[in-house]
Amino acid sequence: AKISISCGAVGQELALCQEGVDAWAKQTGNEVAVISTPNSTTERLALYQQILAAGSSDIDVFQIDVIWPGILGNHFIDLSEYMADEAKQHFEAIVTNNTFEDRLVAMPWYTDAGVLYYRKDLLEKYGENVPETWEQLTETARKIQEGERKAGNDKMWGHVFQGRAYEGLTCNALEWVVSFNGGSVVEPNGDISINNDQAKKAIETASNWIGTISPEGVLGYAEEEARGVFQSGNSVFMRNWPYAWALANSADSPVKGKVGVAALPKGSTDGRSAAALGGWQLSVSKYSENPELAADLVKFLTSYEEQKRRAIKGSYNPTIADLYKDEEVLSANPFFGDLYETFTSAAPRPSTVTGSKYNQVSSEFWQAVHASLSGSQTVDQAITGLERNLKRVKRSGW
Amino acid sequence: MSEVVLKQVKKRFGPIETIHGVDLNIRDGEFCVFVGPSGCGKSTLLRLIAGLEDISDGELSIGDEVVNDKAPKDRGVAMVFQSYALYPHMTVYENMAFGLDLAKRTKDEQRERVMAAARVLQLEELLDRKPKELSGGQRQRVAIGRAIVRKPKVFLFDEPLSNLDAGLRVQMRIELTKLHEKLKSTMIYVTHDQVEAMTMADKIVVLRAGSVEQVGTPLELYHHPQNQFVAGFIGSPKMNFVPAVVIEVSQQTVTVKLDSGKEVTLPVDGSGLDAGDRVTVGIRPEHCSLADQDTALLSGTVEVVEHLGEAGLVYVQAGGDELFVARVTGDTAIVTGSSIGIHARVEDCYLFDQNGQARRRLDVDNEPLRAQLATG
Amino acid sequence: MSEVVLKQVKKRFGPIETIHGVDLNIRDGEFCVFVGPSGCGKSTLLRLIAGLEDISDGELSIGDEVVNDKAPKDRGVAMVFQSYALYPHMTVYENMAFGLDLAKRTKDEQRERVMAAARVLQLEELLDRKPKELSGGQRQRVAIGRAIVRKPKVFLFDEPLSNLDAGLRVQMRIELTKLHEKLKSTMIYVTHDQVEAMTMADKIVVLRAGSVEQVGTPLELYHHPQNQFVAGFIGSPKMNFVPAVVIEVSQQTVTVKLDSGKEVTLPVDGSGLDAGDRVTVGIRPEHCSLADQDTALLSGTVEVVEHLGEAGLVYVQAGGDELFVARVTGDTAIVTGSSIGIHARVEDCYLFDQNGQARRRLDVDNEPLRAQLATG
Amino acid sequence: MAQASSLTRARRRSAWLFLTPMLVILACVAGWPLLRTFIFGFTDANLSDLGGYSFVGFENFYAVYDGEKFGLLADPEWWQAVWNTIYFTVISVSLETVLGIIVALVLNQEFKGRGLVRAAVLIPWAIPTIVSAKMWNWMLHDQFGIINDLLMSLGLIASPVAWTANPDTAMVAVIMVDVWKTTPFMALLTLAALQMLPSDCYEAARVDGIHPVRVFFKVTLPLIKPALMVAVIFRALDALRVFDVIYVLTPNNPNTMTMSVYARQLLVDFQEVGYGSAASTLLFLVIAFSIMAYMMIGRVRLDEGGH
Amino acid sequence: MNRNVKSLMMKAGFYLLVAAIVIFAVFPFYYAILTAFETGSALFDVNYLPESFSFSNYLSVFEGQPFGRNIFNSIFVSVMVVALSLLMGVTASYALARVKFAGRGLLLVTILSVSMFPQVAVLSGMFELIRAVGLYNSMFGLAISYMMLTLPFTVWILTAFMRELPRELEEAAVMDGASPWTVITRVFLPVMWPAMVTTGLLAFIMAWNEFLFALTFTLTNEQRTVPVAIALISGASQFEMPWGNIMAASVIVTVPLIVLVLIFQRRIVSGLTAGAVKG
Ligand SMILES: Nc1ncnc2c1ncn2[C@@H]1O[C@H](COP(=O)(O)OP(=O)(O)OP(=O)(O)O)[C@@H](O)[C@H]1O
Ligand SMILES: Nc1ncnc2c1ncn2[C@@H]1O[C@H](COP(=O)(O)OP(=O)(O)OP(=O)(O)O)[C@@H](O)[C@H]1O
Ligand SMILES: [Mg+2]
């Protein structure tokens, strides 16, 4: 039979997927068509929505973002029928995230989490440690920024992150809020928890960065803009995803060899270090003509061996805990070991509980945060407004 | 059969009626000339016949068939537009061949016909030019060429020779007459040129402000205009009008007294006229001769003398509002300011009643008599 | 001062030279008429003077100043285009007022001038119409109106009256003449109308294929054409050319023998001519009279008789390639097919040598004699 | 002229014949999608389960529950979007029109290399919007963007401007990019209009010594007005529906959110097909109203020409 | 020689204006070309002149996806859309511009109203439609759906231009026995070249650059058009934006359009109706 799978856009990701798929095809004697989808997640989601809403069987296996199980869950089959056991080997947080209305609608494929990049050389130069708390980060950043500027680099900034009003800001802000023990905006039980002092404090802290240790432009930054600043050597810290590691250390990078990666700081000493959970899953469309075969393909692709291959070849973070102890994997990606904690305890966005309304929730959230950061609203106003809006969105329930 | 018959044809542009119920009967093969003042509706009439404008009211038939509702291309007419309307993107050759091409003539036939027309119109050297590279007269000839290659049943010419020089105009006139004789098509021709109208027409239609004033052969119009308008319109320079009072009416003559005091007896139909009626005497410039001041009909001071070469025109202040014009020989020695007397034979004079209607001239119809006079 | 002087002016369109070195001197305030066959370059000359076309070679000055490189607007000219060139989106009023606006005229003055022009041109009722709602002649009058409201130093008129009826044309002619007298502007005027040319011009320029053939006053051209072309071009119907052989040459006369065998002695300058030379005798139609076949210069059968009303044209097959045309009275009784003899006075004949160059006519200049003849 | 001659009727028949293919295609292609949007506007349809919707009347537009107002008409964000859109449209279309005319006038002149310049001018329009918007995003970057660099080295600004992030400049940036991108559209259409002008009345204007500026305003502009008006209508339509530029440059920024972005957010991001369709319908009405107003004010004649 | 100085200054001013326009229009494209030569961190530097000439970005565009095929698809679809739009646009605009009939204005407004819905709003309906007629994942489906974008535009623009043609031109053709179709094809079209070329070019570019429909109505790389192909280009991971490649791809896809403009702009010439009518 013929199965079609959407995975990745053009490039290395697609190539890796193709290899995996080919292996399965050879093994089972089936035919698989790999369908590439846009690199941009929003465009990818829009495309999926059209295809799924139309009940089209054109794609059997979908590669979905970690926040989509709730949005698209209705269109996917319950994978626990096929791989309940396998699911147990994967990080629990992700599996929970992928369980929508008691159905395992997606299998974890690879994960992602926010990390803190820092300039080893600069910290050393100013005799600072890697910050443990946001407060320390602020201090250190300010000090180094001032010092460097005096030394002539007037483009120097302390910290860059994703401040543009988009999903990335939700991740960033969620990390701040969680690290201050401010809850996860909407709790797993459906309660709207954002209006609390800890959360406000978290956002307040970040707001103070703008114009001091972070350029005003950070309000328009997504991942690549931030990386641009950091990689040009113009920032001490950067919050980003692990992908930036390889790039920052690439041959022509001005900061090659001067970069360190750490878990994100805690809110305060009693807070926790929180990284937003990212990553991709595989789902099977319920309109598929061959759901069993498709599920089998998913099983194959999310298996230990396949994830290992991808980790080694493409630095894709596995979702199976054991792989973080695998020698081969570790030698290919030394910082996997350091960040194991980060990956396992990554904070999922409240996407599963809010289901198809997640995007609305997220949008309200990033707007409120963006408003506070840009100073167009006080943190208090923004958060109160956010709570009200979320209640409105929730109305009769998620 | 390509008789063109108009019955009470009217045309309105929006609220304005431009053609007020025209009745006209143009026989098959006839050469019919439309004349009339600028803006009187000549072009509009042609466009109605061509089918380019809807007839607001009335009936138009071409060759026994009512064509009010027929598309222009089914009427079998060709037209030379007053504004030429050449195809700007086509060469002269293509412009002329276009209609033939559409009629699915063979390339050879097209070439033959176009070349023949080009020869007649002296356009042979310009066949590859685009309209914008032509002079005004050349464009006009292309427009003519486009119509004549098609050999339709009915030709409509809207001032086709107006931009040609006199010599060429004479040649074209002759060519069109030849064409008419050869094709025997019906031709309807608008012109402002008296010579064209007089020499080419089988029938002249005089229009005025959207109505037909008179229809007739050229000489009929010249000799027997129905009213002052037609009398003034046919003939160049135009007829002089001299006010007068009826003195005596007999069966075959009317005696009038001109404002100058002179009394003349004109051989015209006097029925209905009474002594004392105000009338107008018409005298054509070409019928004037110089005379002693006492024998002359009129006399006055010469205001302007125009020398045309072949003739001279003398403008005399003879008491009326307008100057009196007399045509004299080209070598005239009359000078401005001199006093002259003007005479005209009574049988050359026209008489119009108060309403501008002409009285029938009795002498002119007497053909044997006239012939006798002429040779005498 | 708005003298217009052309010195060896040439114009090429691409590779084709259209104007071949024209020298011309038009005095300030002069009324100069350009005539010539269709396509000879009249419009092009006007456009060169207006500055609409670049002069390829030579020098053009207006009022003492070389204007080759001056923009049209700085030349102080107004022009009536052969193709009218009206602004399609403006009403008649706006079309006429547009040129005035720039000169910062007050609205009142504009209105006054436009209304005056409209009155003269009989456009008063059409002031609110757009060009596309006008008849051909009405458009042409708007084009004239646009030029005359401006009162420039130099007027350029390109066949401005060609689409008007005879009556209106006479009126316009008079109005333009009046305008000329009032403004004393230099006027350059292209026309195909013999009457216009003869009556309006101070000076006529005869063009032929891009070159000047002759420049002179109307009567100069009529009586002393420099060559056969000019002779044929001035006068309508055109001059008849009869081949002949020189028999005898004296100081003041040349005796020639026509192909018909008749010998005539013409009062022309014979210097340079020799007995036996082939020459051409020119006889204008209006100088012909009927004569007995034996006293006549020529005789032949009548092929066509055209009745123009005021005159008749008789086309006679007299042996040559072309028909011989004679102008007779309007009431002529000559009929097709009859044999007639034609006579012309020797002092009315023209003589051209083998190259078409005219021999000086000695009699015509003798003004007292002619005056005597005329009144006699 | 109550009743037309059958000549006119035949002409009209052939006119309808000519119109038919276009109308059929349009009806086929656009009929169902538009109707569907319109209908969905009155339902509570959701993308996650498209089949199960019910009609809710005008609830998507306006409804009151427990004293709290719901629906688009009660949503300040919607009104903000409407205002943003209209602001954006008026400014950018005006700028584009003026610049487009200037560019067209230049391209209308004869000069060496005109063909190349014409091609060059069209480049902004030719680059896919998603690409060009991203490109501008890059160029407008506050730290390594070339625009800031340029302006700073020219001494026009003292410190880098965060063009897309700063609420004050976000709209400026968006308008700038849009003007850059779509001026060629206006320019090209204006150029076509200029080239189709009847040429001879310009000669009259030249001889009459009328100043070129005046000729432009009194002759050229009125003559190209019909084409220009249509070009402006389509530019305005596009601007009123603007999406890509804003979506890429300043996504989710309430200062630049337009009606289309708003509708797209509902339809795609929030999966609220019903609500989103209602927004689209409302958007349609706003556009229709704006365009009608424009055609009224600009005296666009729809019924001109022909006989 | 005051005048000469003045005219020289005018000329200089004119060319300055031309230069300004060209720079304004081309600079971002130039920047794209520059970027396409760059790799890695060089992207984050501001430079005005190329510092390296590496064609690796151009080459890698063609790796991993059938970019050549995508270009072909785009050409195919765009040509088809332009041909159909112009064909139907020109006939419809003849009817709308040159025949008076009741409801003409209304019809025009109706046609226009098609362009008043945002593209996303019609996406779903169009998707259903395309699938229903079995044209999903096919060039033809795409072309049909683009008609919705280009037809109203073409019809309106051509109508506006067609109205301005001299009436006598049509009449002359009618007298020559031309049917309306002949009038359109053999008389109007040749003098409408500037308008046709312009609308054609604009419609071509619209179709060429359309993204949303192209993305949604095609599934496989072999059927996709260029903008989608560009959107598919990705870096080593989800977040990395492979600027060099994207710019290279953009440059590649813009070149055919430039060539197209260079070829067709010759047709945008003035004075096509010169000499047609008098008055
Ligand atoms: N489209 C139109 N709308 C309104 N009036 C018009 C229209 N066309 C012509 N007219 C008017 O109708 C009258 C007749 O016009 P027509 O063109 O038939 O005149 P004409 O006799 O040909 O004159 P000319 O000798 O000047 O060409 C004119 O007064 C003209 O102004
Ligand atoms: N743009 C052009 N390109 C090439 N040849 C041209 C151009 N314009 C005019 N000509 C040619 O130049 C010659 C002179 O044209 P012009 O218009 O001056 O003639 P004209 O004397 O005004 O004739 P008419 O009395 O017919 O108006 C003609 O033979 C014409 O074909
Ligand atoms: Mg007329």
Ligand SMILES: [Mg+2]
């Ligand atoms: Mg001319």
